[in-house]
Amino acid sequence: MPTADELKQRIETALPGATAEVEGADGVHFQAVVQSPDFAGRSRLEQHRMVMDIFAGELGGSIHALSLKTKTPS
Amino acid sequence: MSEQTPNPLRDAIAEAISENQIILFMKGTPEAPACGFSARAVGTLQALDVSFASVDILPDPRIRQELSAISDWPTIPQLFVDGELVGGSDIVLELYESGELAEIVGAPAASAAPATPAAAETLLQPENRLG
Numbered sequence: 001m002p003t004a005d006e007l008k009q010r011i012e013t014a015l016p017g018a019t020a021e022v023e024g025a026d027g028v029h030f031q032a033v034v035q036s037p038d039f040a041g042r043s044r045l046e047q048h049r050m051v052m053d054i055f056a057g058e059l060g061g062s063i064h065a066l067s068l069k070t071k072t073p074s
Numbered sequence: 075m076s077e078q079t080p081n082p083l084r085d086a087i088a089e090a091i092s093e094n095q096i097i098l099f100m101k102g103t104p105e106a107p108a109c110g111f112s113a114r115a116v117g118t119l120q121a122l123d124v125s126f127a128s129v130d131i132l133p134d135p136r137i138r139q140e141l142s143a144i145s146d147w148p149t150i151p152q153l154f155v156d157g158e159l160v161g162g163s164d165i166v167l168e169l170y171e172s173g174e175l176a177e178i179v180g181a182p183a184a185s186a187a188p189a190t191p192a193a194a195e196t197l198l199q200p201e202n203r204l205g
Binding site: 044045048049052056059060065066067068069 | 111146147148149150159160161162163164165168169
């Protein structure tokens with residue numbers, strides 16, 4: 001079962017320069033706030049895709065749900 | 075298998091997306107959502123007072139599979155407007171809160187939109203489609 005910390009690590013590894021705050025005490029429903037300079041100039045849809053792609057295959061499976069908020073550092 | 079392999083279900087989904095100005099793929103129905111995220115998306119659209127088509131993806135796992143192949147979006151719900159993916163429940167809610175969603179779906183002036191909600195559901199009866 002993935003932990004919030006694991007998800008945070010994976011996001012920050014996959015998107016260099018990104019910071020992620022992840023919560024998900026039950027191990028299947030997670031909420032993440034991700035901030036990345038790479039989001040600049042991309043639509044919200046693309047930003048979410050960049051994060052969800054990291055967990056391709058796991059979403060809907062071991063990660064039942066990942067609520068996302070993406071931000072570009074100001 | 076080549077990309078030319080006939081895929082009636084995928085075609086039906088693509089057709090439903092192009093034929094319905096606003097269409098929500100969800101778990102359950104607007105009257106009885108089967109998932110909190112789908113319920114949230116329905117609530118958002120209802121708050122804007124727009125009519126929308128909906129497809130319950132639960133009856134056949136292939137619907138979700140084909141939908142995600144078309145949209146390149148892994149999770150449910152998925153909202154499409156004018157043939158374009160708007161997003162999942164997080165984006166829909168964010169856009170609603172910022173006021174952008176009202177513009178995207180053309181609320182509230184578009185109250186005269188024809189009632190097409192049933193169309194997509196009929197289209198996507200996989201039992202009928204695929205035998």
